[in-house]
Amino acid sequence: MLKFDDxxxxxxxxxxxxxxxxxxxxxxxxxxxxxxxxxxSVTREDIENWFLSGARIPRQKMRAxxxxxxxxxxxxxxxIEALYWFNSTTDIHQHSFSGAFxxxxxxxxxxxxxxxFRNRIFSRMALGDLxxxxxxxxxxxxxxxxxxxxxxxxxxxxxxxxxxxxxVRTLNEQDRTPQFxxxxxxxxxxxxxxxxxxxxxxxxxxxxxxxxxxxxFKGAQSALRSSDFWMAFKVLSVCPExxxxxxxxxxxxxxxxxxHGPRVDQLLASLxxxxxxxxxxxxxxxxxxxxxxxxxxxxxxxPNRRTIYELVSxxxxxxDPATLVLRWIDELSEIMPGGMSLAPTSYDNLxxxxxxxxxxxxxxxxCSAPLDSAVARPPFEILSDSSVxxxxxx
Numbered sequence: 001m002l003k004f005d006d007x008x009x010x011x012x013x014x015x016x017x018x019x020x021x022x023x024x025x026x027x028x029x030x031x032x033x034x035x036x037x038x039x040x041s042v043t044r045e046d047i048e049n050w051f052l053s054g055a056r057i058p059r060q061k062m063r064a065x066x067x068x069x070x071x072x073x074x075x076x077x078x079x080i081e082a083l084y085w086f087n088s089t090t091d092i093h094q095h096s097f098s099g100a101f102x103x104x105x106x107x108x109x110x111x112x113x114x115x116x117f118r119n120r121i122f123s124r125m126a127l128g129d130l131x132x133x134x135x136x137x138x139x140x141x142x143x144x145x146x147x148x149x150x151x152x153x154x155x156x157x158x159x160x161x162x163x164x165x166x167x168v169r170t171l172n173e174q175d176r177t178p179q180f181x182x183x184x185x186x187x188x189x190x191x192x193x194x195x196x197x198x199x200x201x202x203x204x205x206x207x208x209x210x211x212x213x214x215x216x217f218k219g220a221q222s223a224l225r226s227s228d229f230w231m232a233f234k235v236l237s238v239c240p241e242x243x244x245x246x247x248x249x250x251x252x253x254x255x256x257x258x259x260h261g262p263r264v265d266q267l268l269a270s271l272x273x274x275x276x277x278x279x280x281x282x283x284x285x286x287x288x289x290x291x292x293x294x295x296x297x298x299x300x301x302x303p304n305r306r307t308i309y310e311l312v313s314x315x316x317x318x319x320d321p322a323t324l325v326l327r328w329i330d331e332l333s334e335i336m337p338g339g340m341s342l343a344p345t346s347y348d349n350l351x352x353x354x355x356x357x358x359x360x361x362x363x364x365x366x367c368s369a370p371l372d373s374a375v376a377r378p379p380f381e382i383l384s385d386s387s388v389x390x391x392x393x394x
Contacts, residue, residue, distance in 0.1 A: 001050045004073045007073065010032055010036075011032050025099055029078075029168040033100050033166065042104070044104065044162075051070060058071045059074055067084050070084070081169070084164055089157045090156045092183070093179065094149060094179060095149075096174075097172055099168045099169030101146060101168075102144075103138050103140050103142050104140060104166050107159045108138045108156045109138075109301050110144065110155075111154060111302070113133055114133055115180075121229050125190065126188040127187060127263060129186045135307050136311075153182060159293070179191075193230075201231075205235065205238050213243050220252055221252065232259065236264075276390070280300050284300075289331070294315060295328040295332075322351075326350070326351055353393075
């Protein structure tokens, strides 16, 4: 474990000569982590034995990022840490620090995005367009740079439990805050913003939801009448999914629009995407087959069919990605909700679409009619009603 001290000393020596310029740190940390060979020579067991043996370890501090986060080396302006991950996914986020991360154990779907700010709400929230850039599969030994701020917006979906990342990073860079998280299709929000009494009011609404729909909606309407835009979003967000099928939910939305206008539609689009992701995550918990879980991870994180096929081909070289995807849909049809269980004719239509260029020429599915209206509707619209499968039709 002294290798981490050696890595830290090497980085400090080089960075000091550059006057500790944070802009230079990503390239420096990336090169140093690769050259050290630590991701190949140190094992998960080495770290765990060191930490649990009673040996001297650096000062620790528990944080929400990592499950747990372990400090391996600590300097006055940077650190090296091991982050354990048992939850599959991280939010789409940027960083208020610079550096590099490498995969020690497990593998991940790594996705990158850009965000175009269009409507500043206040310093902790903005509306805009979140655009997908790329996805890749990361395996042990892979290293990627971390650039502070909006130049590097990404997410990681960890395929194995645990996955372990080694991170070399500066401490917080004050000019790169807040550290926004991003919600599809286009909300930037500071997850560290917890103003009171608003947060306490939200906790009270969550408690009212447990007592029934009537007290929740009564309280939510009161909160919306005196809400700013941030609070309106949070009030809409805490409404339980089953309650959103009631007429009172539509009245909540109307109340929000009365105060905040058409911008509320962007909040609703974000809630729909969050609901789609939660549907897949809940279903994934019941799936044990490694290949099926991989496919569900792609539906969660990759927004279009072409990139899904590219990642399937990398994971299963030599196999036809369309054939694999169709097989997984068939295997999962009894588990996954949202229209995955298809009649034979619909399945044949899906097979034809996924093996042709037709699906990639379509835009975002907008139709919501049931499958029994198949006579009047083209196959693409019927099949694309499944929110779970939407990325395959983009």
